[in-house]
Amino acid sequence: MKKEEQNKYMNMKNHKLNIWWIVIILVIMVIMSFIYIKNVNQLIYRHIYSNVKELSEQTATQLNLAIIDQERFVEIMVDSINRGYFKSAEDIFDRYRGDLGNYHFTRLVILDKNGNGTTSDGYTVKNYANIEEFFKQDEIYVSENRPSTVSNNQVNIYSKTFKLDGKERVLMATINTQDYKSILLRKLFGKGGTYLINNEGTVLIDSFGTIQEKNANIYKYIKDTYGLKDEEATKIDNMRESIKRNEVGTFDVKLGNEIYFIHYEKVNINDWYVITTAANSTIAEELIMLIIILQIVCLLITFTIISICVYINISNQKKNKKLYKIAYIDQITILGNEAYFKENGAIYLQNNNSKNKYVVSLDIDKFKALNNIYGYEFCNNILKIVGEKLENVLPPNSITCRISGDIFTAIFSYEKNIKNLLDKIYNQVSNIKINKTPMHLNLSIGLYKIKNGDTDINKILDKAYMARAKMKGLYDKNYYIFDTILENELVEEQKIEACMEEALKNEEFQIVYQPKVFTNTEKIAGAEALVRWNKDGKVISPGKFIPLFEKNKFIIKLDLYIFEHVCKDLKLWKEKYNYVPNVSINVSKAHFAQKNFIEDYVKITNKYNIDRKDIDLEITESATIDENIDVLQILNKIKEKGFTISIDDFGTGYSSLSMLQSMPIDIIKIDKVFVDKANLKSDKNIIDYIMLIANHLGVKTIVEGVETKEQVEFIKKIKCDIIQGYYYSKPISKEEFEEYFNTNR
Ligand code: C2E
Ligand code: CA
Ligand code: CA
Numbered sequence: 001m002k003k004e005e006q007n008k009y010m011n012m013k014n015h016k017l018n019i020w021w022i023v024i025i026l027v028i029m030v031i032m033s034f035i036y037i038k039n040v041n042q043l044i045y046r047h048i049y050s051n052v053k054e055l056s057e058q059t060a061t062q063l064n065l066a067i068i069d070q071e072r073f074v075e076i077m078v079d080s081i082n083r084g085y086f087k088s089a090e091d092i093f094d095r096y097r098g099d100l101g102n103y104h105f106t107r108l109v110i111l112d113k114n115g116n117g118t119t120s121d122g123y124t125v126k127n128y129a130n131i132e133e134f135f136k137q138d139e140i141y142v143s144e145n146r147p148s149t150v151s152n153n154q155v156n157i158y159s160k161t162f163k164l165d166g167k168e169r170v171l172m173a174t175i176n177t178q179d180y181k182s183i184l185l186r187k188l189f190g191k192g193g194t195y196l197i198n199n200e201g202t203v204l205i206d207s208f209g210t211i212q213e214k215n216a217n218i219y220k221y222i223k224d225t226y227g228l229k230d231e232e233a234t235k236i237d238n239m240r241e242s243i244k245r246n247e248v249g250t251f252d253v254k255l256g257n258e259i260y261f262i263h264y265e266k267v268n269i270n271d272w273y274v275i276t277t278a279a280n281s282t283i284a285e286e287l288i289m290l291i292i293i294l295q296i297v298c299l300l301i302t303f304t305i306i307s308i309c310v311y312i313n314i315s316n317q318k319k320n321k322k323l324y325k326i327a328y329i330d331q332i333t334i335l336g337n338e339a340y341f342k343e344n345g346a347i348y349l350q351n352n353n354s355k356n357k358y359v360v361s362l363d364i365d366k367f368k369a370l371n372n373i374y375g376y377e378f379c380n381n382i383l384k385i386v387g388e389k390l391e392n393v394l395p396p397n398s399i400t401c402r403i404s405g406d407i408f409t410a411i412f413s414y415e416k417n418i419k420n421l422l423d424k425i426y427n428q429v430s431n432i433k434i435n436k437t438p439m440h441l442n443l444s445i446g447l448y449k450i451k452n453g454d455t456d457i458n459k460i461l462d463k464a465y466m467a468r469a470k471m472k473g474l475y476d477k478n479y480y481i482f483d484t485i486l487e488n489e490l491v492e493e494q495k496i497e498a499c500m501e502e503a504l505k506n507e508e509f510q511i512v513y514q515p516k517v518f519t520n521t522e523k524i525a526g527a528e529a530l531v532r533w534n535k536d537g538k539v540i541s542p543g544k545f546i547p548l549f550e551k552n553k554f555i556i557k558l559d560l561y562i563f564e565h566v567c568k569d570l571k572l573w574k575e576k577y578n579y580v581p582n583v584s585i586n587v588s589k590a591h592f593a594q595k596n597f598i599e600d601y602v603k604i605t606n607k608y609n610i611d612r613k614d615i616d617l618e619i620t621e622s623a624t625i626d627e628n629i630d631v632l633q634i635l636n637k638i639k640e641k642g643f644t645i646s647i648d649d650f651g652t653g654y655s656s657l658s659m660l661q662s663m664p665i666d667i668i669k670i671d672k673v674f675v676d677k678a679n680l681k682s683d684k685n686i687i688d689y690i691m692l693i694a695n696h697l698g699v700k701t702i703v704e705g706v707e708t709k710e711q712v713e714f715i716k717k718i719k720c721d722i723i724q725g726y727y728y729s730k731p732i733s734k735e736e737f738e739e740y741f742n743t744n745r
Contacts, residue, residue, distance in 0.1 A: 063269075096108060105175050463482045588623075675714075
């Protein structure tokens, strides 16, 4: 897996998360803003509505009160005339001229039935038009707008009739229509206005002071000015009808580009109405600041929340990246590890429809030896290069991983000749250059072609591994492809697995003892306990089942079983012959790596009352170079409990001298291959070097697999302490061994 790919994979996961968060927040914010703006709009609407209504009501009330005040003034004057306080019109004018200003009147006029008379400001009036209109009224009367007879102004006249010298007269107080404005009609709302109309709709006064001059009709005026049609025009008509019915009301209507709020209110004088209009925008201006502030606050909150989310996401991303790296990435090669392979391999299986899917697995032969010779840093470089080369030679869609140690595995599809690809892998990966120095690696390459029904990635891996394992020792091949031979082996293994538990219960596993003799005296030195499986009358040798049991961990049970039976035998021999031979018992790698295996052994020895120095535990050299366990601690514990320790198959595991020096071991058990390979005439064999090491460490030596007289002579010459091999005895049954030690003690 390339670094960018790895990052892409990470980012994809996190971006999805990020985007979801932000989308959720934005949706919430949009909904909130929507609700908010809707609420504010409603608020503004209600606010303007009530404002306009209130203003209209106030105006009407004020106007009403002012007019009533003016009427009362007129009535007071008439009342005092009727009481006979005044002799002539002049007397009356003299008395009240000074008060006129307080009531916004400009002049007083007294006329007779023909419309002739005088004014308080010195005019003479003749044949006043429509004089009957005023004599018709019994009560105080307020006229609508009419042109002044003495000036160009529009005026309104307050009148009441009375009798002076037995003649009917009318007293008129005149107000310039314009002057109502200063008393009552304040222009409040920018584009809005206030109108005083009669119930025909004729504008008596307007706050602009322009319409009343023309005696305009308010309904027509509004409709014409704004070119209202349809719904909007109907609203105006509705107002007209409503006013005719003497009602009050408020509504909104679109005039031009603006929404206006209109309220109409009765004045209670002459069916007059006050109409107040206000433009939405003008009033909204008051609230716009509030809205802007709130919107900024909303934006800030959104921004803060998004920032927090992004921050949390970024730090999560970092954390995830770290976790992901630990969990899935091999730090040396930057390839995926075993967990990565299994997870993504399974996905690959599901998603890739190619008929030619493969799993290839390769390892570097004797990599541990390379580690000891060249050191970790150098060998890490080898791993890195091998990883890169393998990834490059495979098709681009492959998943290439380092599963563990020096094992690389890849899953891929390939439509061309697979054997050519395998040759290419072998040639490219086995020849590498480190620091410009060419180096040849011996590779074991195993391939499994994935079948249609294969869904279990673990089983697929096992098959590729089996093919790879099969290649060990086949020096004429570059790779091994999983075939029917392996398939049969697999079937065999499955059969064994199916019956192993049962076999243990049925005591099908039996112990044989192979004697060990002292090199110089040829007397018995002890024996190695070896297991045999007695299945349906046939004896199966451990080579057939031990590797499988190591793999499926059943060996742990079997080791304990063997250990207990050996203890039983030792107890028996002690009682029977008062003799206890030293017995070596094999401890499997899997069992050795189990934390508390030694406690179990101690319990068993206690149970059978066995002296632990009579038991030697054989631990293979390869088990002692496991980096995942604290080997020294386990070995020390074994020693502490009193067992002796042999390093089995010594020379095949490439343990380092420094490690050996620190390990509390008693015996080095030299593997059969070194006897077989030895040139018995020479003194430059590996076995000579092993003897040197053993002497240097001060530990005893035993050679196994000694078959011939010549070999025995050779062993004697190199002064190895103990011999085990067919030359003296094959592994024999318990009874045969009893006989052996009784004659060879
Ligand atoms: P090992 O521990 O190296 O055991 C020695 C093997 O070499 C035994 O094979 C023994 O029969 C064989 N051998 C001894 N002398 C000669 C000889 O002169 N010539 C030849 N050709 N072979 C000789 P065996 O019994 O088949 O055991 C094979 C391996 O199985 C053992 O190798 C050991 O690793 C494992 N094993 C056997 N029994 C047990 C057991 O009880 N527990 C565990 N964990 N492993 C066992
Ligand atoms: Ca052994
Ligand atoms: Ca051995």
